[in-house]
Amino acid sequence: MLTDKPxxxxxxxxxxxxxxxxxxxxxxxxxxxxxxxxxxxxxxxLHGDQTVLGxxxxxxxxxxxxxxxxxxxERSVTMDEKPSQVVRNGQDSSMWSAIDCVRDGEAEVxxxxxxxxxxxxxxxxxxxxxxxxNRPAIACLWPSRNPQGFNVMLDVGADIRADAEDLLQYAFMxxxxxxxxxxxxxxxxxxxxxxxxxxxxxxxxxxxxxxLADAQERGNYAFVGFVEGGDIPGDRVDVIVTDGFxxxxxLKTGEGTARLIRDFLRDAFNKTPLSRVAALLALTSLKRxxxxxxxxxxxxxxxxxxxxxxxxxxGAADAVGVSAAVKxxxxxxxxxxxxxxxxxxxxxxxxxxxxxxxxxxxxxxx
Amino acid sequence: MLTDKPxxxxxxxxxxxxxxxxxxxxxxxxxxxxxxxxxxxxxxxLHGDQTVLGxxxxxxxxxxxxxxxxxxxERSVTMDEKPSQVVRNGQDSSMWSAIDCVRDGEAEVxxxxxxxxxxxxxxxxxxxxxxxxNRPAIACLWPSRNPQGFNVMLDVGADIRADAEDLLQYAFMxxxxxxxxxxxxxxxxxxxxxxxxxxxxxxxxxxxxxxLADAQERGNYAFVGFVEGGDIPGDRVDVIVTDGFxxxxxLKTGEGTARLIRDFLRDAFNKTPLSRVAALLALTSLKRxxxxxxxxxxxxxxxxxxxxxxxxxxGAADAVGVSAAVKxxxxxxxxxxxxxxxxxxxxxxxxxxxxxxxxxxxxxxx
Numbered sequence: 001m002l003t004d005k006p007x008x009x010x011x012x013x014x015x016x017x018x019x020x021x022x023x024x025x026x027x028x029x030x031x032x033x034x035x036x037x038x039x040x041x042x043x044x045x046l047h048g049d050q051t052v053l054g055x056x057x058x059x060x061x062x063x064x065x066x067x068x069x070x071x072x073x074e075r076s077v078t079m080d081e082k083p084s085q086v087v088r089n090g091q092d093s094s095m096w097s098a099i100d101c102v103r104d105g106e107a108e109v110x111x112x113x114x115x116x117x118x119x120x121x122x123x124x125x126x127x128x129x130x131x132x133x134n135r136p137a138i139a140c141l142w143p144s145r146n147p148q149g150f151n152v153m154l155d156v157g158a159d160i161r162a163d164a165e166d167l168l169q170y171a172f173m174x175x176x177x178x179x180x181x182x183x184x185x186x187x188x189x190x191x192x193x194x195x196x197x198x199x200x201x202x203x204x205x206x207x208x209x210x211x212l213a214d215a216q217e218r219g220n221y222a223f224v225g226f227v228e229g230g231d232i233p234g235d236r237v238d239v240i241v242t243d244g245f246x247x248x249x250x251l252k253t254g255e256g257t258a259r260l261i262r263d264f265l266r267d268a269f270n271k272t273p274l275s276r277v278a279a280l281l282a283l284t285s286l287k288r289x290x291x292x293x294x295x296x297x298x299x300x301x302x303x304x305x306x307x308x309x310x311x312x313x314x315g316a317a318d319a320v321g322v323s324a325a326v327k328x329x330x331x332x333x334x335x336x337x338x339x340x341x342x343x344x345x346x347x348x349x350x351x352x353x354x355x356x357x358x359x360x361x362x363x364x365x366x
Numbered sequence: 367m368l369t370d371k372p373x374x375x376x377x378x379x380x381x382x383x384x385x386x387x388x389x390x391x392x393x394x395x396x397x398x399x400x401x402x403x404x405x406x407x408x409x410x411x412l413h414g415d416q417t418v419l420g421x422x423x424x425x426x427x428x429x430x431x432x433x434x435x436x437x438x439x440e441r442s443v444t445m446d447e448k449p450s451q452v453v454r455n456g457q458d459s460s461m462w463s464a465i466d467c468v469r470d471g472e473a474e475v476x477x478x479x480x481x482x483x484x485x486x487x488x489x490x491x492x493x494x495x496x497x498x499x500n501r502p503a504i505a506c507l508w509p510s511r512n513p514q515g516f517n518v519m520l521d522v523g524a525d526i527r528a529d530a531e532d533l534l535q536y537a538f539m540x541x542x543x544x545x546x547x548x549x550x551x552x553x554x555x556x557x558x559x560x561x562x563x564x565x566x567x568x569x570x571x572x573x574x575x576x577x578l579a580d581a582q583e584r585g586n587y588a589f590v591g592f593v594e595g596g597d598i599p600g601d602r603v604d605v606i607v608t609d610g611f612x613x614x615x616x617l618k619t620g621e622g623t624a625r626l627i628r629d630f631l632r633d634a635f636n637k638t639p640l641s642r643v644a645a646l647l648a649l650t651s652l653k654r655x656x657x658x659x660x661x662x663x664x665x666x667x668x669x670x671x672x673x674x675x676x677x678x679x680x681g682a683a684d685a686v687g688v689s690a691a692v693k694x695x696x697x698x699x700x701x702x703x704x705x706x707x708x709x710x711x712x713x714x715x716x717x718x719x720x721x722x723x724x725x726x727x728x729x730x731x732x
Binding site for chain 1: 446509510511523526527558560563567568594595596597598599600608610611612614615616617618619620621622623624625626627629630631634635637638640641643644645646647648650651652654655
């Protein structure tokens with residue numbers, strides 16, 4: 001194992017489930033090649049069918065040479081398998097193997113493009129919840145008007161329920177993720193609701209509002225109160241806390257809207273000869289826009305609240321998407337995120353211990 | 367009163383609350399002028415401060431001459447007034463007066479840019495719920511990939527709760543709205559969830575799924591099962607049924623995402639001299655795009671489930687937005703929507719009675 005060195009040096013090992021994505025192991029390996037080219041400090045353990053993966057890695061040539069170990073798994077988890085089935089019968093799957101690599105300390109973070117429900121269920125069973133955590137959550141990054149370019153939203157689909165205490169834990173975890181993943185010293189946290197007035201919304205939201213306001217110091221965040229759907233891509237807030245049902249619908253609605261506009265834009269520019277000329281002239285501008293709203297660039301839902309970090313890459317991720325998820329995995333491992341988050345949750349009443357920017361990291365990660 | 371003639375002839379009277387919008391009565395009157403220019407069959411009763419509205423209407427000149435009656439109201443409902451306060455003390459407000467015009471049969475539809483909660487509460491008290499309706503709902507139109515250009519979603523904020531029976535009523539009302547507002551003979555209805563598999567989601571959604579499937583014939587719709595956030599702007603479904611909390615978050619998330627992309631697009635085209643030239647060349651294309659995703663063009667949440675139709679225009683609506691809400695009001699009045707919807711709800715077990723396209727409308731509206 002290449003040890004986790006949160007002081008910013010040393011190699012980082014990422015455990016990657018090569019199977020189960022819509023575009024197959026080819027896209028995954030191509031993504032690893034992209035990441036390996038950009039980042040000399042990264043290594044991989046790749047899980048899946050050896051007869052498929054061996055040749056793919058060999059063909060990748062020097063980029064992965066000596067930096068990618070293939071670990072054979074008999075089968076892959078399919079997209080329509082029920083989580084409960086996978087927990088019972090998934091021991092020989094690449095997903096299980098990829099998670100166990102983190103459990104056993106061989107890798108810092110696991111990445112998979114596979115079945116979200118199965119990945120969460122297996123992660124819960126194999127890594128176990130952090131002490132003090134009731135419901136783990138999935139956090140996503142969202143293009144925003146904020147200087148850091150992205151906001152964090154959680155939960156976006158680990159669990160369809162969340163009570164006030166769960167939402168408080170999400171605030172702690174989301175703020176910790178924003179500190180370590182986005183480099184924000186004191187993130188602004190908001191609670192998603194249908195209005196910003198204090199009397200609005202469901203009872204558990206009004207209860208959570210008080211909990212989140214009281215815990216600002218312990219959680220090292222600034223609470224901005226209720227926020228609305230329009231604030232998710234906005235600049236009023238850095239971390240949006242919500243239950244997994246609402247968060248999942250919001251995430252998919254936002255993605256769907258972005259795709260719709262992108263397609264309408266393409267139509268508009270293809271309509272007339274003049275607009276096609278304009279599109280050519282505007283190519284750089286359009287690419288810049290595309291990059292800012294490209295879901296592949298913010299690919300990777302992070303599972304929070306477990307003894308180990310797992311990243312769910314989009315099922316339809318191509319090489320660029322896989323590489324973005326790997327980059328996120330590297331960044332979180334490098335910052336010592338797992339231990340910082342655990343410390344934050346454990347010491348609910350202690351002063352801030354997970355601000356990478358504020359302290360030499362090695363002293364405080366435990 | 368100019369009577370409702372669902373055979374497509376005769377004048378239609380719209381009752382308009384001129385106060386309470388962010389842009390003031392000037393924007394509202396300007397919107398009426400736009401509508402009056404386009405549509406000779408429309409008349410208005412305008413509610414608000416006579417000393418303000420009188421001169422505004424006079425200045426509008428021939429467009430509104432003889433087609434716009436001003437009805438004085440002492441005060442306007444503010445955006446931060448609680449609905450309960452308005453219900454108790456709002457008798458002298460322009461909002462109350464605008465709704466009562468529909469109640470008293472002087473106008474077919476009421477339109478207001480004001481406080482949503484107050485407008486819903488007043489509408490419930492003054493118009494009363496349709497017999498058989500438990501929770502009224504607000505339905506919005508959403509730009510989509512479907513041939514009709516829009517999908518219907520409800521509830522987007524009338525109530526934060528909805529049980530399975532409520533969701534079934536939303537399906538009936540949403541399908542009726544899609545038939546009369548979008549001209550779809552047999553709309554496809556879907557139930558918003560976090561996945562399309564039958565076992566997913568909250569218990570009330572699984573119960574609602576069975577109710578909606580069983581009621582397809584009675585409701586004259588095709589049930590497509592569970593849909594996800596990404597389907598809201600898609601082409602798998604015409605009517606998206608959800609509770610008012612989820613629907614409101616989704617609506618605002620979609621609007622916020624569209625605004626973000628529009629601003630990013632503007633930035634991208636302003637970046638370099640070349641991109642500014644390209645923007646000039648692409649002006650027509652960009653305007654076409656803008657029109658397809660402009661929230662002003664689909665302005666107007668329709669309150670469904672009451673004895674009368676009320677349209678909530680966006681609080682920030684300008685003249686174009688107000689005119690779009692008025693157009694929608696006209697269209698629904700012309701189709702005899704109110705009576706068709708009431709008949710549909712009343713005769714839950716009877717065969718289809720509200721398809722404008724399929725039958726001569728006059729025979730079936732009662």
